[in-house]
Amino acid sequence: MTAAPSTPNTGLFSRTGPPGSRATWLWGVIGILLLLLLWEGYKAIGPEAGVVLGDTRLLPRTSDLAMPHTWDMVTRLFEGETQARNASPLWVTVVSASAFTLGIAAAGWLAGVVVGVGLALVMLRWKIAEWALLPWIVLSQTVPIIAFAPVVRSWGAQLELGPIQWEGWMSVALIASWLAFFPIAVGALKGLQSPETAHVELMHTYSVGWWTTLLRLRLPAAVPYLLAALRLGAANAVIGAVVAEISTGQRGGIGRLLIQFAGQASSDPAKAWGPIFGAVALGLVAAGSVAMLGVILSKYRRTEEK
Amino acid sequence: MSTPHTTSPAREQSPPAGDSAPAVAAAHIEKIFPTSGGEVHALSDISLSVRPGEFVSLIGPSGCGKSTLMRLIADLDQPSSGELQVFGKDARQARRDQDYGIAFQKAGLLPWRTVSDNIGLPLQLHGVSSAQRKARVQGLLEMVSLEDFGDHHPDQLSGGMQQRVAIARSLAEKPRLLLMDEPFGALDEMTRERMQTELLRICTETGASVVFVTHSIPEAVYLSDRVVVMSPRPGRISEVVDMELEDPAARGDDLREDASYFRMITAVREALHGGAPSGRGVETR
Numbered sequence: 001m002t003a004a005p006s007t008p009n010t011g012l013f014s015r016t017g018p019p020g021s022r023a024t025w026l027w028g029v030i031g032i033l034l035l036l037l038l039w040e041g042y043k044a045i046g047p048e049a050g051v052v053l054g055d056t057r058l059l060p061r062t063s064d065l066a067m068p069h070t071w072d073m074v075t076r077l078f079e080g081e082t083q084a085r086n087a088s089p090l091w092v093t094v095v096s097a098s099a100f101t102l103g104i105a106a107a108g109w110l111a112g113v114v115v116g117v118g119l120a121l122v123m124l125r126w127k128i129a130e131w132a133l134l135p136w137i138v139l140s141q142t143v144p145i146i147a148f149a150p151v152v153r154s155w156g157a158q159l160e161l162g163p164i165q166w167e168g169w170m171s172v173a174l175i176a177s178w179l180a181f182f183p184i185a186v187g188a189l190k191g192l193q194s195p196e197t198a199h200v201e202l203m204h205t206y207s208v209g210w211w212t213t214l215l216r217l218r219l220p221a222a223v224p225y226l227l228a229a230l231r232l233g234a235a236n237a238v239i240g241a242v243v244a245e246i247s248t249g250q251r252g253g254i255g256r257l258l259i260q261f262a263g264q265a266s267s268d269p270a271k272a273w274g275p276i277f278g279a280v281a282l283g284l285v286a287a288g289s290v291a292m293l294g295v296i297l298s299k300y301r302r303t304e305e306k
Numbered sequence: 307m308s309t310p311h312t313t314s315p316a317r318e319q320s321p322p323a324g325d326s327a328p329a330v331a332a333a334h335i336e337k338i339f340p341t342s343g344g345e346v347h348a349l350s351d352i353s354l355s356v357r358p359g360e361f362v363s364l365i366g367p368s369g370c371g372k373s374t375l376m377r378l379i380a381d382l383d384q385p386s387s388g389e390l391q392v393f394g395k396d397a398r399q400a401r402r403d404q405d406y407g408i409a410f411q412k413a414g415l416l417p418w419r420t421v422s423d424n425i426g427l428p429l430q431l432h433g434v435s436s437a438q439r440k441a442r443v444q445g446l447l448e449m450v451s452l453e454d455f456g457d458h459h460p461d462q463l464s465g466g467m468q469q470r471v472a473i474a475r476s477l478a479e480k481p482r483l484l485l486m487d488e489p490f491g492a493l494d495e496m497t498r499e500r501m502q503t504e505l506l507r508i509c510t511e512t513g514a515s516v517v518f519v520t521h522s523i524p525e526a527v528y529l530s531d532r533v534v535v536m537s538p539r540p541g542r543i544s545e546v547v548d549m550e551l552e553d554p555a556a557r558g559d560d561l562r563e564d565a566s567y568f569r570m571i572t573a574v575r576e577a578l579h580g581g582a583p584s585g586r587g588v589e590t591r
Contacts, residue, residue, distance in 0.1 A: 198414045201382050207402045208431050216431065220418050302417040302461050 036070050043067050068270040076270035077277070090271065094257065094278040101241050101253035102282055104169050108176025109237035109286075115177065116184030116233065123185075124192045124218070125210070141182050145175050145240060149247035172244040172253070179240035180233040187229025191222025223300035227293065234286040242279060254278050327394030329483045329515035330356040330379055335388035337374055337541075347540035348374045352388070354534060354543065356515050358482065361506075363518045363526035363533045365574065371541020372519045373487055379517060380408055380485050392483065404432070406483040407476030407514075411491045413468035415460040415475075422447070422456040425474045432479070446474040449508060466497040473505070477512060484509070484516045490525065499559070502528055506557055523578070527551075527570045528562065535577040545577040 043062045050066075051059035060066050068076075077094070080087035119137065123130040152171045159166040195217050203213045245255025257275040265272040294301070337349035349371045356362045364372040377383045378390055381401040392400035400406065407428075415424045422443050423430075429439045447453050450470040460468055469489055476484060490498045502525060509516055520526050526533045530549050537544040549570050551561065561567050 196414070198410055198412055199416070202408070202414055204382060205380055205401060205408050206428050206431050207404065212431060216427070217416070220416070300418040302459055
């Protein structure tokens with residue numbers, strides 16, 4: 001009859017231990033170091049022309065053009081974006097483009113949350129809606145966004161929403177939400193359906209209605225599922241935004257920068273890596289923000305058992 | 307969040323006859339479950355009356371329908387035919403009026419709520435003000451001896467403590483009827499005996515009637531005024547055994563070593579085994 005002190009799992013990376021523990025960060029750093037070692041190691045010992053078997057290239061060329069030194073990539077970030085005397089450092093360009101894309105991805109993510117949770121509620125309320133909607137929701141994700149991104153843009157350009165002018169970034173956000181809503185809808189539905197029969201029957205014995213059961217039982221019980229779904233949704237929104245920027249030709253974001261600098265890679269190979277780092281950081285910031293949400297909602301991640 | 311029809315205590319709305327009406331009155335209840343493999347006759351011709359303040363146990367082998375009967379009383383299921391009244395009302399109305407509290411074998415606490423918030427859940431759902439709720443929860447914590455654990459979460463408690471929280475929750479709205487489906491089934495024997503004694507004390511304090519489902523003969527005998535022995539396929543009442551023991555309020559651990567206690571255990575055991583000779587009814591499935 002003693003109360004054991006509990007350590008609820010509330011970490012940024014909840015699977016591996018307590019929040020932000022030194023071990024977690026250490027493993028992260030070790031991972032990055034290993035990656036660097038692999039890159040530079042292969043570059044040092046690998047053949048200049050790469051490894052080719054028949055017509056298939058198994059390993060890339062190790063020339064500075066194909067694989068710039070990691071330190072070159074980093075130092076390039078602090079040099080001017082262009083040769084011009086008044087050019088700002090590359091990292092400034094990358095960060096501002098990343099922030100632009102992050103904003104669009106966030107808007108898409110929010111729209112995805114609203115649509116995804118809304119769909120989950122409808123499917124929870126009416127079983128027949130689940131049968132009717134779920135196949136379409138799955139099907140929606142099989143449409144390649146590269147194919148329909150230009151369509152969304154041209155349709156959007158013809159839209160007139162009263163005083164609001166449809167702008168290019170809205171098309172990008174719409175496509176990001178298209179990718180984001182799917183895991184959220186599926187995860188939210190699973191979470192809302194997760195309470196045990198005993199709990200649902202208990203609410204029935206209290207004679208409370210559907211909405212009260214939703215608020216007091218189903219939503220809190222869905223939090224662990226929702227957090228995972230929101231994180232997946234955030235990652236999808238970022239990918240969606242970057243790809244949509246590229247395929248709709250949206251300027252100002254990291255997607256455009258990726259293409260633009262890749263085109264300059266033959267003369268300035270390290271430069272192309274700037275926006276790649278930006279895109280990686282973007283994904284980390286997006287997933288990390290959702291993880292912070294998990295810390296705030298940690299009490300809903302408890303289970304009845306020890 | 308307000309539910310007007312329940313903000314005032316439900317008891318005031320019950321008809322005047324409510325106080326004299328039996329807590330549970332079942333007449334010729336039948337329950338048939340349609341399944342893919344044909345109909346399952348779960349309950350057959352169940353007639354039973356539970357007086358106010360009476361402790362009645364339902365005992366019998368698995369499949370005898372004792373839990374089903376309790377679920378009918380709780381309006382978690384409806385009888386196929388027959389009449390079932392709880393405090394002179396139909397079961398649905400009794401549920402709406404919150405005339406009963408219920409506890410299951412699994413404590414069924416909400417893991418994200420503290421012990422206090424779990425006990426106060428039914429009060430919160432029915433719009434009781436937070437000050438009143440706090441006072442009531444404090445009293446209930448004392449009743450189940452968990453004063454120091456109000457701020458703990460369920461995962462920090464042992465199984466016995468979780469079950470005490472569930473019992474406190476079932477008592478939150480001062481129900482006149484407690485429905486308990488093997489609430490101590492998952493506990494070890496020592497905890498179980500202590501919980502039984504506590505339950506008797508709580509029942510004496512609150513004066514509530516209890517319908518208690520169990521498959522432990524000693525448990526049924528120790529707790530009950532009457533033990534209803536049921537037999538399976540179809541589930542029916544084979545015998546009702548009156549417990550000729552001292553007053554429940556005075557029962558303590560010494561009763562467990564008393565000759566009258568063993569006599570009653572023997573009586574219930576014989577009713578159980580005599581009521582269902584081997585081989586009978588096996589062919590139905």
